[in-house]
Amino acid sequence: MNKKLIAVALAALPVAAMADVTLYGKIKVGVENTKTGNAGSINHIDDLGSRIGFKGSEDLGNGLKAIWQVEQAISVDNGGTGNTWATRDSFIGFQGDFGKVRLGRLSNYQNDSMEDVDPWNYSSPAMGLGTFTRNDTRYNNAIAYDSPEFAGFSGRVLYGVDEARTTVGSNRTNKDTWNVGLGYHFDAFFAKYSYIRQNDQNTDGDKANSSHRFEGGYNANNLYVVLGYQQTKSYGGSLSAANFIYKNAIGNSLVTDSATTGVTGNTEVKDREAALTVGYTFGAITPYISLAKGWDAKFDGVKDSDSGYKQYVIGAQYDLSKRTQLGVAYGKLNADGGKDFDVRAFGVNAVHSF
Template sequence: MKFKCLAAALLSSLPLFAHAQTNVTIYGVMDAAIAVENTDNPGEGHRTVINSGNQSSSRIGFRGTEDLGNGLKALFNIEAGVALDTGAADSNLFGRRAVVGLQGDFGTLTVGREYSPIAAVAAATDTLGQGMFGSNLSAFSRLTRRLANSVNYKSNSLSGFTVNAAYSTGEKAVDPSGDLMGASVEYKNGGLYLGAGYHQIERVATGDDKEWGAGAGYTFGAFEVKGNYLVADQTGPNNEYKNANIGVAYTTGPNKFFVNFQQQKIETGAKGNTVSLAYTYNLSKRTNIYTTYAQLRNNGRGVFGIYSSSTNVTPAATALGADPSVFTLGVRHSF
């Protein structure tokens, strides 16, 4: 009889055990393209290359949640970048994201390597989806996009408003500590998006670096209009960097067309203007082909390059006043 009672108790508890199991999802993006690049540097001509991640950085990731009861969940996410042209990792193994945390009525709290508060605003207001050559990822050669050794908080939406806050420790025993503190506020209402963020970094003993950004977007019918303004002001003279973007996208059936203008400036007087044209065609919900063309015009003090994803920062000018350009044709599959 005792054995029958024990068996019944175990069987009745099975749904509870099953309920507590972590749900794990494997996902990714595989993106590769043929690109024709021209750096416009003296003595250099066109070159043809195979690139990974022209529209979206190629990646593979694992994420999961566990229901802890009373509205509380545990979560994790690790994500690795892949360079499809060589098969190598494009950075540290899980350099794209590596976090564990809790989610509940209070919002979401994560610890690990996470996107910065400004990165959230920049991603939401880039017409090119931070790909396609000419995206605002060019700004993140100077601004902070990801935070290692960080504690991060994101509030639940309240009347359309969301708050992001982060603290990243430089893990230095003496000053300057290398610590970063940042926050951003986002607002969403229908097709309208507004966002702004600020970072302060203890990089040098003589003062703190400051980064800030603001952006907006509006979707109406088949049209999307997005723009942003991103600034990195490092301690010291003539170090302020500014990046401004404005773009429009139009969708009709499986076709999507993009136009984006970008201006980069440094306090020294260096300036570069980029015009980008792009087109995507959806073969299915998960697969599309794309093409993009971008041209950058540097002034006499500028040596800016054209960015697509975080793994593609070419073609880059190495000579003052050079005007790089690039044309790509690629395919992207998500899973």
């Protein structure tokens, strides 16, 4: 009898020790067929962003809590060679009536609070709005403040430290990052805005990249409508749609292929894009259609007629349960630079959240 009681007590210890820890994640896998330019099509079995995380909090009294999270990407299709801990948002911080403050590896506002215009699960950028959302990312060595919600409004300020502070010529650069995000919702309507500034990003180390993103929409009565618009300015085109499409099709950046593109690390590239997604739920099925357009970019103020793009994605999601979904989609991205950059893709996927 005593042995049984001891066994029960020992079994209960880990539960007590882990009472404030939540294990969560997603498994996302798809089968895709893609074709770029005139090359032959390729079949893929791809991980589409699987992750696992641990998070928790501690009540410190007087309405103050300590909060923490460690989250990492996992690749269930190939074992994820090179995957390490804390590859996704991982932090420690404090939360109270004032809002919350976090320090660690943190997403910009676009990455974790926007992307409503891109509901797709995909690997190929043709099968989702990966071109439009290409600058949604995380920053190392970051600190962020999130405000409490007030009358439907909320906001965030994020600062990413440059710990290298390299010297270019006689100028000691500071490639730090600022991100300001604002959100508003009223009933089923919502609107979000993000501004990013990355300092000293050109070759001479004295000019900044910047981007603006807006998303707004309606989500109720089975109808889902979201419109997005963004502008970017970057040196060497590092934030531009033209560079993203070029890298995916050719494998090199505009600067790497400067002899072909004429782009250097001091070339200012400006572009504008818009995207629209509409969905409607019938029972457990939600068909979606997305349209995106990138207008011709300006290189040092001169418009390049071969630097825009047009894209459409059509598909549907089927909810097997609250935690498991199946998806199917077909998409095509037509680049103004020619057929060598065009991509089309078809795929099916499965997603399970835990």
